Amino acid sequence: MSKRSGILEFAVLGLLRESPMHGYELRKRLNTSLGVFRAFSYGTLYPCLKTLVTQGWLIEETAADTDPSAAPLAGRRAKIVYRLTAAGKEHFEELLAHSGPDAWEDEHFAARFAFFGQTSKDVRMRVLEGRRSRLEERLEKMRASLARTRERLDDYTLELQRHGMESVEREVRWLNELIETERAGRSERPATGRDHNDNNQENGGRPGDRGTA
């Protein structure tokens, strides 16, 4: 039953794909590395982990399970470590391959983008372009509504609209850069197969960089 929000499930699966973790640590990663934009509480995370286990995508391990002798040595006792199962990995690849319209909504998009490192190039392109046209649509609406109501609005409301539109325009420019860069050459790297540690280093800079050209 239920969807478990998509976004949280997706992010959890993605983070656990990199390495097994327990809930507490997972939550921190969700809120820092990944989640500049989104914070989840324990009351959300723990029940979600339980259902993911139920669905066979994760397994719980106590530290002793894997290495009974080494467990006490490790820095700090990890009570329950969650590890991605084969089925979970498969499920995550599927989610990664989908690029439906939900994928270009604000938070959903950010989550997708955060795992672009594991995403194939064509999906990356579809998501970036989908996001862009979503924003352009939004801009159109904003412009139209602004044209209709301009006179009736006071300075502050107007300024709020203006600033909001500028933010959206700025994100469109950002997407344009990213799309250009993707077009220019980043290698394929389908998300399957090789270990995730061979991070693509064939382009050293940040995705937006076009090198020294």
Added chain:
Amino acid sequence: MSKRSGILEFAVLGLLRESPMHGYELRKRLNTSLGVFRAFSYGTLYPCLKTLVTQGWLIEETAADTDPSAAPLAGRRAKIVYRLTAAGKEHFEELLAHSGPDAWEDEHFAARFAFFGQTSKDVRMRVLEGRRSRLEERLEKMRASLARTRERLDDYTLELQRHGMESVEREVRWLNELIETERAGRSERPATGRDHNDNNQENGGRPGDRGTA
């Protein structure tokens, strides 16, 4: 019982302060003029209106109530028009005067800003400055977390962080401009007394403008 979200209640009260409206229209204003950032559905709005009536802040009027003869003439029949009561007006002024820490969270802030036209200068200042330090706090955390984890992150995650930080920095600059402008001289206009239609025109441009100086 209950808080009714603060933000929706606040916005409804604020919009109705300008002029009476029925639910359908209210919702449109919420989602265009005011809500570049936030959309509410009928399933949220109508129940909310009901509780506001219960609390005595609004009264329902059928078009015939106020002017039985003129009602049929008006462009389109308005089924239930909501009007702010004296108590509701008072309550809104109170909300307007509060500048607690909730007021500088993302959506809450936007709602507050949208009604700055009715807000006294000192409260405006407190809200703007509160918002700014809230964002600066957030920037600090982001910088710290970035410094801690920089090496472990792949290009895309890094780029996402970078773009997120830039967005926040940009909003801080925006706030700086607004604060400067406020300091420079916009008149007091306490939210009570005179009719809301004498919108302050002593400064013609948008709030961020510093005129021709």
Added chain:
DNA sequence: AATTTCATGTAATTCGTTACATGATTCC
């Protein structure tokens, strides 16, 4: 020894949406 941080969970509650149900009014 006490405090902080790590760690896991549950119950009640809040906020809001979707889908449904209904009907009037305007435009073609």
Added chain:
DNA sequence: GGAATCATGTAACGAATTACATGAAATT
């Protein structure tokens, strides 16, 4: 007279939070 838009509502559900409850490990 049929479609689109205006207009009002409700019931079921969804997603996530807060407050609570508990306890172990590390730090001072």
